[in-house]
Amino acid sequence: MDVVIEVRDARIPLATTHPKMDSWLGNRRRIIVMNREDMVSAEDRNAWATYFSSQGIKVMYSNGQLGMGTMKLGRMAKSVASTVNTKRREKGLLPRPVRAGIVGYPNVGKSSLINRLLKRRMCPAAPRPGVTRELKWVRFGKDLELLDSPGILPMRISDQTAALKLAICDDIGERSYDFDDVAAILVQLLLRHPAVGSEAFRKRYKINVDSDCGKMFVTKLSLHLFNGDTSQAAFRILSDFRKGRFGWVALERPPT
């Protein structure tokens, strides 16, 4: 690969980068794509753009579902890797297409981005993690080749908070977590979130939040709506968050 396009979930840009990514990159150029731009606020987008530019990292936003940002991504990949062909020409070799590898965690939108860029359904995309199962090169025009890859996760996610955020954002398979626990943590995160808070919960579910304990709220909601079935209550909270019913908010802010 001449350039690595690392796709992240804009709601959790830190939890969706592989801890070994920097060492794998070596001298390769990298573009970070913050996909799911529609699922965060303009304020979140600006904060992260400022953070990455202060680190000298090229970053762009995209919406893999609607195709926003994909043409820019194609152009950016070609320009970032243009030195490949300059070097080939110097050696008397014919130019070849730039090879861009698209990598990232499961379900962040890699295949959707490629399909949108190619305007064809070349790579399977679905609303669940683990759909892409093999490496696949696809050609875009005469001077760019893209490699779609299966979502990669560390063998063990040592950072439990990151693991919980992946579960909240549906970026890891449902079988690997407990809905009740994950929903309880989500409640806690949203109660503390400046753009959400307890009022959003009161309005949505017509019950008061008595404490900042997420588990207590899941239990209370289960009694209010689901005859005490906490799994159903947990599922409702998670799916409301994923549908933007608490507003489109990022769960991570740039480090200060």
Ligand SMILES: Nc1nc2c(ncn2[C@@H]2O[C@H](COP(=O)(O)OP(=O)(O)OP(=O)(O)O)[C@@H](O)[C@H]2O)c(=O)[nH]1
């Ligand atoms: N709202 C929204 N949904 C998106 C966006 N990009 C992709 N999706 C949806 O997210 C789901 C996952 O997208 P995929 O393209 O299959 O993700 P992937 O990274 O290739 O997933 P794996 O095959 O598991 O590695 C699909 O239902 C897409 O329609 C986006 O920018 N916004």
